Ligand SMILES: Nc1ncnc2c1ncn2[C@@H]1O[C@H](COP(=O)(O)OP(=O)(O)O)[C@@H](O)[C@H]1O
């Protein structure tokens with residue numbers, strides 16, 4: 001069974017920006033959030049949060065099938081949920097990070113509600129996704145994408161090639 005590289009991070013950190021670059025460099029990229037909506041990989045809709053409730057079992061099944069269909073050598077799944085995929089489907093996790101102050105500006109531009117901006121800033125500040133990823137997977141790499149996703153791109157390529165990549169711990173609280 002082939003494995004994917006999971007690209008994750010708080011909304012607004014730059015996942016879709018990196019996905020675009022990876023695609024232009026020949027990677028097959030599954031943008032999971034889109035698939036969740038298009039392929040109905042949810043169990044319902046949360047009216048308060050105005051978002052679908054992702055169904056992990058449906059997602060896992062879909063990703064497994066997607067992997068089987070890919071011809072490209074390099075495959076990635078991009079989503080703030082990608083680190084929740086089972087370890088048997090994931091070779092490494094790339095966590096994109098962004099300074100919470102910059103993240104706030106990006107999410108404001110996106111017209112997120114005040115409460116959603118606060119929630120995401122707090123999650124990024126304490127590193128919720130990074131923690132979740134490290135609890136589940138052993139190969140987890142973090143990249144600071146506050147000013148550019150370039151280091152995340154070169155890091156992702158290196159991780160794929162099995163080259164040595166520095167394990168940087170990003171902590172916005174220090
Ligand atoms: N390094 C960067 N510098 C400035 N703006 C950026 C940078 N990376 C991403 N952005 C912008 O921030 C917003 C969120 O980026 P996006 O890639 O959509 O994040 P995500 O997919 O993780 O939610 C977009 O408007 C994008 O153009």
Ligand SMILES: [Mg+2]
Pocket residue numbers: 015016017
């Ligand atoms: Mg995105």
